[in-house]
Amino acid sequence: MEFDKDSLLKLGKLSKIKIDDDKLSSLSADLGSILKFIDRLQSIETDNVDPTSNSLDQSLVMRDDIALDENSATEILENAPDKELDFFSVPKVIE
Amino acid sequence: MKAGLNLIEASVLLENNETSSVELTKIYLDNINKGKELNCYNTVSFEEALKEAESSDKRRREKKSKSRFDGIPIGIKDLFCTKNIKTTASSKILSNFVPTYESTASQNCLNAGLISLGKLNCDEFAMGSTNKTSYFGSVINPWKSKNSDAHLVPGGSSGGSAAAVAADLCIASLGTDTGGSIRQPASFTGTVGLKPTYGRVSRWGIVAFASSLDQAGPITKTVEDAAALFEIISGYDSKDSTSSIKQKENFYDNLNSSVKGMKIGVPKEFKSDDLPTSTQKAWDDCKKLLQENGAELIDISLPHTMDALPTYYIIAPAEASSNLARYDGVKYGIRENGKNLIEMYEETRSIGFGDEVKRRILIGTYVLSSGYYDAYYIKAQKVRSLIKSDFNEAFKRVDAILTPSTPSTAFEIENEPKDPVQTYLNDIFTVPVNLAGIPAISVPFANDENNLPIGLQLITNSFEEQKLLNIAKNVQDTINYTPNLDKWWIK
Numbered sequence: 001m002e003f004d005k006d007s008l009l010k011l012g013k014l015s016k017i018k019i020d021d022d023k024l025s026s027l028s029a030d031l032g033s034i035l036k037f038i039d040r041l042q043s044i045e046t047d048n049v050d051p052t053s054n055s056l057d058q059s060l061v062m063r064d065d066i067a068l069d070e071n072s073a074t075e076i077l078e079n080a081p082d083k084e085l086d087f088f089s090v091p092k093v094i095e
Numbered sequence: 096m097k098a099g100l101n102l103i104e105a106s107v108l109l110e111n112n113e114t115s116s117v118e119l120t121k122i123y124l125d126n127i128n129k130g131k132e133l134n135c136y137n138t139v140s141f142e143e144a145l146k147e148a149e150s151s152d153k154r155r156r157e158k159k160s161k162s163r164f165d166g167i168p169i170g171i172k173d174l175f176c177t178k179n180i181k182t183t184a185s186s187k188i189l190s191n192f193v194p195t196y197e198s199t200a201s202q203n204c205l206n207a208g209l210i211s212l213g214k215l216n217c218d219e220f221a222m223g224s225t226n227k228t229s230y231f232g233s234v235i236n237p238w239k240s241k242n243s244d245a246h247l248v249p250g251g252s253s254g255g256s257a258a259a260v261a262a263d264l265c266i267a268s269l270g271t272d273t274g275g276s277i278r279q280p281a282s283f284t285g286t287v288g289l290k291p292t293y294g295r296v297s298r299w300g301i302v303a304f305a306s307s308l309d310q311a312g313p314i315t316k317t318v319e320d321a322a323a324l325f326e327i328i329s330g331y332d333s334k335d336s337t338s339s340i341k342q343k344e345n346f347y348d349n350l351n352s353s354v355k356g357m358k359i360g361v362p363k364e365f366k367s368d369d370l371p372t373s374t375q376k377a378w379d380d381c382k383k384l385l386q387e388n389g390a391e392l393i394d395i396s397l398p399h400t401m402d403a404l405p406t407y408y409i410i411a412p413a414e415a416s417s418n419l420a421r422y423d424g425v426k427y428g429i430r431e432n433g434k435n436l437i438e439m440y441e442e443t444r445s446i447g448f449g450d451e452v453k454r455r456i457l458i459g460t461y462v463l464s465s466g467y468y469d470a471y472y473i474k475a476q477k478v479r480s481l482i483k484s485d486f487n488e489a490f491k492r493v494d495a496i497l498t499p500s501t502p503s504t505a506f507e508i509e510n511e512p513k514d515p516v517q518t519y520l521n522d523i524f525t526v527p528v529n530l531a532g533i534p535a536i537s538v539p540f541a542n543d544e545n546n547l548p549i550g551l552q553l554i555t556n557s558f559e560e561q562k563l564l565n566i567a568k569n570v571q572d573t574i575n576y577t578p579n580l581d582k583w584w585i586k
Contacts, residue, residue, distance in 0.1 A: 014464065015416065016420075018441040033514050041402060041475060041478055044478055051479070055293050055557075058340065063336075079193060
């Protein structure tokens with residue numbers, strides 16, 4: 001089973017991952033195999049079953065909203081690939 | 096000093112002034128140097144570790160030790176953010192990332208005075224069962240088959256964490272387990288690996304893979320060490336909204352290895368003709384052992400066991416595709432230039448992620464996309480409920496469940512199947528536990544005919560880690576498994 005190549009390229013666009021032509025075929029076979037595997041679930045009867053998104057039987061705990069003086073902009077920007085003044089810098093968005 | 100100390104032994108030596116933290120740290124840094132070929136560490140903190148060891152010795156002299164384990168050197172999986180120390184998740188995309196903060200679990204270790212020797216290699220973003228997906232190359236299992244000189248996988252994703260403990264490149268380590276990533280490598284390396292209940296250990300500051308499944312835990316030489324390190328890292332953390340508010344427990348002090356009157360479940364769905372004879376024998380021997388020690392064996396059924404793996408391979412990639420959207424070449428990590436913003440994203444992510452990570456992001460995006468969301472993602476969440484309910488039913492009848500940890504022992508690095516689904520099958524016994532959010536431990540039980548370790552898995556209900564550790568200690572103390580590991584990498 002192969003994953004349709006046009007759909008694969010569309011997925012690449014959605015995921016912001018460029019898929020090179022030489023990888024298209026092997027990736028399509030891999031995804032096809034994974035899809036066939038996960039398709040097994042379709043035969044399981046789940047009509048009256050609620051979905052589980054999290055296994056912890058506890059409501060989410062809110063913490064107090066207290067301002068802390070940590071993670072300064074200067075420190076955080078140390079990891080930025082490109083920066084200007086106190087900002088992250090990216091390629092031009094509007095022509 | 097004898098080689099291969101465990102956490103408890105080291106703490107006694109330190110307490111009796113028979114060694115110092117500096118001496119211990121130097122020994123382990125030297126071991127790391129000699130064991131470079133095993134590729135366990137992505138980053139070694141030579142200077143920082145020695146500096147911390149000196150401070151620890153000073154504290155001990157002044158009777159101000161932070162805990163009884165103050166000064167003991169450990170290793171940390173390269174998935175835990177460590178302040179001012181490179182944290183890469185074994186990915187090219189984060190290969191230059193230096194966090195400005197410390198994860199809660201590793202901070203808890205520092206608060207107890209433990210010394211970090213450095214960051215342990217793992218599968219890229221913890222996605223893998225062989226450690227082969229690491230951008231920094233495979234970790235090599237310190238174990239070799241007695242019939243071959245070929246290098247073996249240490250398992251994954253916490254392959255570096257497990258191999259380093261087995262090879263004495265640290266005394267204990269931290270790993271993470273999303274679908275078996277602590278238990279499977281522990282099983283492949285003759286070490287003890289504990290995956291706690293979801294919520295027991297804070298996920299704050301751990302590079303996220305699948306947030307509803309990820310859980311940090313210890314990899315150690317003994318069950319006692321696992322109890323001690325688990326006790327150190329666990330506890331409520333206000334920074335993690337899924338952190339459990341349950342009281343921290345004294346797992347180490349409360350260890351009690353009696354299994355008298357306990358009911359141990361043996362699930363019929365885990366039986367298979369494909370199971371190697373030696374693994375089947377280990378499993379049978381352990382059942383007998385527990386029975387002889389006073390436990391009662393009960394046949395149980397977990398009907399949705401075989402549905403767990405496909406469920407996992409929908410939920411985990413779905414969550415991963417969302418979590419990994421943050422790696423875009425803007426805020427941290429590497430950037431690859433493009434003509435415009437979108438092209439920059441695509442180039443950066445294409446070059447920064449390895450093949451397995453890309454596969455999972457693509458599958459995750461697919462199952463979450465409009466038109467497939469209900470058919471895959473919601474369907475998988477419903478099957479997850481069925482899997483959880485299987486365990487709930489079982490725990491009405493039994494205290495714990497006993498299974499093999501893995502369907503095979505460690506295999507050759509070069510022998511990984513080409514089809515990713517075949518590799519996914521490594522986690523067939525461990526994945527159901529993550530979906531249910533319950534705790535489990537892998538304990539080394541015996542070696543197979545090639546002298547490779549076989550691990551067995553014990554599972555209990557949520558928050559019953561004390562019972563889990565107690566049963567594991569009973570097994571450990573009865574068999575007295577001693578790894579006869581030949582340190583071939585020391586020339």
